[in-house]
Amino acid sequence: MSLFDFFFPKKPASASIAKERLQIVLAHERADRDRPDFLPRLQKELLAVVTKYVAVEEDMIRVSLGKAGNASVLEINVEVPHTAITGPARAVPA
Amino acid sequence: MGKTTTSAAFAAGLALRGHKTVVIDFDVGLRNLDLVMGCERRVVFDFINVINGDATLNQALIRDKRIDSLYIFPTSQTRDKEALKREGVDWVMRELRNDFEYVICDSPAGIEHGALTALYHADAAIIVTNPEVSSVRDSDRIIGILAARSRRAEKRESPVEEHLLLTRYSPERVKKGEMLSVDDVKEILSLPLLGIIPESPTVLRASNTGIPVILDAESPAGRAYEDAVARFVGEQREMRFSLPERRSFLRGWFGRAAT
Numbered sequence: 001m002s003l004f005d006f007f008f009p010k011k012p013a014s015a016s017i018a019k020e021r022l023q024i025v026l027a028h029e030r031a032d033r034d035r036p037d038f039l040p041r042l043q044k045e046l047l048a049v050v051t052k053y054v055a056v057e058e059d060m061i062r063v064s065l066g067k068a069g070n071a072s073v074l075e076i077n078v079e080v081p082h083t084a085i086t087g088p089a090r091a092v093p094a
Numbered sequence: 095m096g097k098t099t100t101s102a103a104f105a106a107g108l109a110l111r112g113h114k115t116v117v118i119d120f121d122v123g124l125r126n127l128d129l130v131m132g133c134e135r136r137v138v139f140d141f142i143n144v145i146n147g148d149a150t151l152n153q154a155l156i157r158d159k160r161i162d163s164l165y166i167f168p169t170s171q172t173r174d175k176e177a178l179k180r181e182g183v184d185w186v187m188r189e190l191r192n193d194f195e196y197v198i199c200d201s202p203a204g205i206e207h208g209a210l211t212a213l214y215h216a217d218a219a220i221i222v223t224n225p226e227v228s229s230v231r232d233s234d235r236i237i238g239i240l241a242a243r244s245r246r247a248e249k250r251e252s253p254v255e256e257h258l259l260l261t262r263y264s265p266e267r268v269k270k271g272e273m274l275s276v277d278d279v280k281e282i283l284s285l286p287l288l289g290i291i292p293e294s295p296t297v298l299r300a301s302n303t304g305i306p307v308i309l310d311a312e313s314p315a316g317r318a319y320e321d322a323v324a325r326f327v328g329e330q331r332e333m334r335f336s337l338p339e340r341r342s343f344l345r346g347w348f349g350r351a352a353t
Contacts, residue, residue, distance in 0.1 A: 013271025018227050019278045026234050026282065033238045 039063050046076065054080055095229055096261040099297060099307065100222050101200035102130045103316070106306040107323030109164035113195040116155065119169035120212035121202035122177055128168045131158065132304025142170035145182030151189055160309065165194075178211050187215045205239060214245050218255040220326075221285060224262045225274040230282055233258075237283065257288035259322060264293045265338040276336055289322030291315050292335040 043063045050056055060079040065072060098121075105117035118141070119127035128134040133156050139149035158164035167190075170177065190197045201212035213219060219240055223233045237256065241247060244254050260276055267273040280287055291297075296313035300306060308319045314335060321331040 015268065015271045015274050015278065018274050019282065022227055022230055022282050025231065029231075029234065030238070 035065060039065065046078075050078055055083075056080060095203070095222050095224050096291070096297075097203070097222050098127055098130050098200050099301065100220065100259060100261065100291075100319070101127065101198050102306040103308040103319040104220070104323055104326070105164060105166075105196070105198045106158075106161060107308045107320055108196045108198075108327070109158070109161040110308070111323070111327065112163060114163045114193070115196040115198065116165040116167055116190055116194045117198040117200060118167040118190075118212075119200050120178070120208050121200065122169050122175055122208050123171060123173050124202065125169045125171050127166065127200050128156075129304060130301050131166050131306065133158070133166055133168075134304070137168045140168045140170040141186070142172055142177045144186060145177070145179055151186065160305075175207055178208065180211075183211055183215075205235065209236075210239070210243060213240055213254075214243070216240070216244055216254050217246070218257065218326075220257045220259050220288060221283070222259050222261055223279060223283070225260060225268070225276075225279055227274075230274070230279055233283060237285070256285050257326070258283060258285035259288050259291065261291040262293045263290050263335065265336060269338055287333070288325055289318055290333060290335050291318045291322070 043061055046063065047056070047058060047061050050061065056078065060081075062075075062077040062079075064075045066075055067073065098119075101117050105115050109115040117127065117131070119125055120141075121127075122142070125137075125140075128137050136156050139154040141154070143149040144151055144154050154167060156166040156168065158166060187197070197215075199212040199216065202208040213236070221233050221236065223229050240254050240256065246252065246254050258280065260279055263276065264273055268275045276287065276290055292314050294313060294315040296310055297307050297315050300310055300313070300316075307313055307316045308323070310316045318335050321334060324331050
């Protein structure tokens with residue numbers, strides 16, 4: 001590295017920044033595109049059922065559809081806070 | 095992005111090769127193909143008139159004065175965007191398919207009714223993209239919609255044939271790292287490349303005068319469109335305009351005055 005380069009570092013070309021940003025945003029959008037539209041509804045209904053028994057927030061339930069080999073995998077993750085189980089029992093609406 | 099310029103150039107290019115071609119404006123309320131084709135004073139009836147039964151298809155089609163086998167089908171200036179009724183458009187497209195070798199549908203921007211109607215009947219789609227983040231992202235979105243909402247997708251037929259056309263390309267700026275390169279865009283969208291249209295002042299001159307740029311023998315963009323049309327019909331053409339023009343010493347000094 002010459003002394004000149006040291007004092008005047010080259011900025012990365014804006015075209016390569018553009019490419020990188022596009023690749024990231026499009027990867028997300030393409031994943032969303034293939035999502036069946038019942039997933040948000042499923043997530044809402046699951047949340048309604050789970051909150052009857054444990055206090056969970058909306059963002060603690062994640063529903064996703066993935067692929068494993070030839071099969072599609074419906075993955076449901078429910079994050080249960082420690083206090084929701086050990087804490088005082090909540091009134092459960094009938 | 096150059097959709098109307100491209101539609102006009104492709105329609106003229108195909109007609110010049112002897113194919114009976116019609117170019118349809120799908121941008122209801124924002125009619126512009128007539129201006130680009132230079133026939134704005136000859137519009138009497140339009141797409142909506144035909145759909146509503148107020149005029150026949152033949153009354154609405156405008157025959158180009160320069161090329162015998164070329165026809166223009168203008169859209170309406172109505173503000174009712176939903177005026178392109180499904181059954182009416184289906185009927186018009188069936189009629190045109192029977193009468194013409196090529197039916198070019200000039201899609202409006204966006205993903206609203208007009209654009210969805212324009213892409214619905216497509217057998218082949220030319221995705222016109224600028225080497226710019228917003229344009230590339232929108233193109234990706236349209237590619238997704240083509241795969242999901244076209245007639246071919248609905249009827250589970252073979253998918254719409256897709257082509258990438260990169261417009262307003264400046265090899266000099268690509269070389270400096272200021273613009274996405276053709277390879278970048280190809281890689282991001284993973285589409286086969288139909289052509290590169292160089293940024294050129296002659297494109298504005300063409301629309302100013304109402305002459306499709308492909309008819310301008312002096313225009314680099316016109317030559318690039320000619321190559322793209324040739325590739326579209328299956329000819330092999332070398333990809334020009336992807337590298338900066340080599341300027342001779344003299345052209346470097348005097349070229350500016352000549353262009």
